[in-house]
Amino acid sequence: MGRANDAAAAALEEYADLFAMTGGDAFRVRSYQKAAKAIAGHPGDISRVNVREVPGVGEAIAKKVEEFLQRGSFRQLDALRAEVPEGVRLLTRIASLGPKKAVFLFRELGIDSPEALAEAIEQGRLAGLRGFGAKTEENLLKGIQQLRRAGERVHAGVAMELAERVIASLPAAEQIAFAGSLRRMKETVGDIDVLAVGPESLMADFKAQPYVAEVIASGALKTSVRTTQGLQVDLRLVPAESWGAAMQYFTGSKEHNVRLREMCVKRGWKLSEYGLFEGETVIAAKSEEDIYAALGMQWVPPPLREDGGEVEAALRGALPELVTLSDLKGDLHTHTDLTDGIATLEEMVAAAARRGYAYYAVTDHAPNLFMQRMTLEKMLEQRERLRRLQDEHPGMRLLHGTELNIAPDGTVDWPAEVLSGFDICVASVHSHFTQSREEMTRRFVAACENPHVHVIGHPTTRKIGKRPPVDADWEAVFAAAARTGTALEIDAYPDRADLPSDLVRLARHHGVRFSIDSDSHAVPHMDNLRFGVGIAQRAGLTGDDVINTWPLDRLLSFLGRG
Ligand code: DGT
Ligand code: CA
Ligand code: CA
Ligand code: ZN
DSSP: OOHHHHHHHHHHHHHHHHHHHTTOOHHHHHHHHHHHHHHHHOSSOTTTSOGGGSTTOOHHHHHHHHHHHHHSSOHHHHHHHHHSOHHHHHHTTSTTOOHHHHHHHHHHHOOOSHHHHHHHHHTTTTTTOTTOOHHHHHHHHHHHHHHHHTTOOEEHHHHHHHHHHHHHTOTTOSEEEEOHHHHTTOSEESEEEEEEESOTHHHHHHHTSTTEEEEEEEOSSEEEEEETTSOEEEEEEOOGGGHHHHHHHHHOOHHHHHHHHHHHHHHTOEEETTEEEETTEEEEOSOHHHHHHHTTSOOOOGGGTTTSSHHHHHHTTOOOOBOOGGGOOEESOBOOTTTTOSSOHHHHHHHHHHTTOSEEEEEEEOTTSGGGOOOHHHHHHHHHHHHHHHTTOTTSEEEEEEEEEOOTTSOOSSOHHHHTTSSEEEEEOOSOTTOOHHHHHHHHHHHHHOTTOOEEOSTTOOBTTTBOOOOOOHHHHHHHHHHHTOEEEEEOOTTTOBSOHHHHHHHHHTTOOEEEEOOBSSGGGGGGHHHHHHHHHHTTOBGGGBGGGSOHHHHHHHTTOO
16 A cells, blocks of 8 residues: 555544544545545555545545645644544543543543543542433443453454354354454454344353353343453344344444445435334345345445445445355465474375365475574475375375565575475565565565565564564555566465455555465464455455466466476
């Protein structure tokens, strides 16, 4: 993403928030938010092209963006920043506190942070204020506590494991499923939303589970708990006849749902978690498919429900045919105990065969990752072992590969004559994460230009909650990958989730191909591919975009081994 696009989008978003807080018109707030999103996702660099070309950017917004590009801010933003301090904006993240009340508290009592609000409540300074009774104060304190704890989102791997555990723990449910960001396969999840049809006793069953650390709120139809891992789970009981409507509503995203509700309003219909209604008459409620069909559109796969153009596409019947897990014919990035994996080559290959793969690559680390103690000799021995294993697996092509280290100057571990002996070379950044943007960009471009490098592994190198992404001019890297026919990896390991879906989408604009890999270091890690597929789906990828959905001969010719 171009820096200018990101920065301008962030400024517009900030402006939208501040505008809402100071009582600005909701319609205009939405139009700023939409313009920010469109600019962030626009493939062209807005410091070079006319920003008026971006859909949703009218004259007034274009002027603001142009001023921003010239001097890093714009007049209206400066004015609102002066009016509303940073801490006051944090107040609106407290669950029960809207923007207007937050600004009111600041103006009346000088409360400028969640901490200051907690203190004011404890000192009784809110007593007697209109709209702030004892019950409200209690809710605010709870909200502040939640905000403190909810700072962290977890990656989809943690969330999926817990969601599946919750579902398995409630056998009395007639129907049960998770919705929310997890169903949309977001790379990080704030809380888990589970819907169920079943007896009221489900709520008691839920609260009694060993994974429950604290019951946050409990009623006949909804119970929220904090689990021993700290993650919140909401369980909602829904009527069987509105199962589809409830799944639709609670899957979100909120932005997607807002779009659907707008379409309904135009027709005089109403869409809620109970169904799609015309007056008292139910038009659709039982299944999601019915609801989307009644709105005259294709059913939208959850990973696309982010108001990123999917509503328009579904209305035209033009949704992409998304890549699925069963499309994947093999894995192109895996490790064994020759380096930092824990399973043997034989165990990994046997596991791949059980999965019915048409091809499978072993890509242990190369020598420049010194702690792995790799040598050319060990690598060649492994190659021989793999060739012998090939005889036992006539239906699956075994590929001997390596995961190279991209040095700070963009070179890799071995000379060309060694590299050409591998069936596949993945190349990744494993060191010097803090190079400047220019250096990092040159580094990736050089790796792409190396004719022996087929795939760039986990390109941003981020680890969710642990390590930020490296800084690079991704547009330049993606252009180089497309030009050189180098695939970019979607590393499915859920704490990596790398590339993330917004960058996948952008890379695809440049014509890049992708490899969805597990980066397995043990047999069970192979199951993680589903998270990579989720990322690919969020980016709208089809099977053709993903090299490891291709038949063996097409893959081999991509690898120059045809
Ligand atoms: P998260 O939990 O932060 O990862 O993201 P979500 O999308 O799971 O959000 P969450 O848990 O707050 O709500 C689940 C879905 O329920 C959300 O995607 C849309 C729907 N929803 C919840 N509250 C509202 C609301 O106030 N308005 C609208 N339009 N939809 C809501
Ligand atoms: Ca959620
Ligand atoms: Ca929730
Ligand atoms: Zn790696």
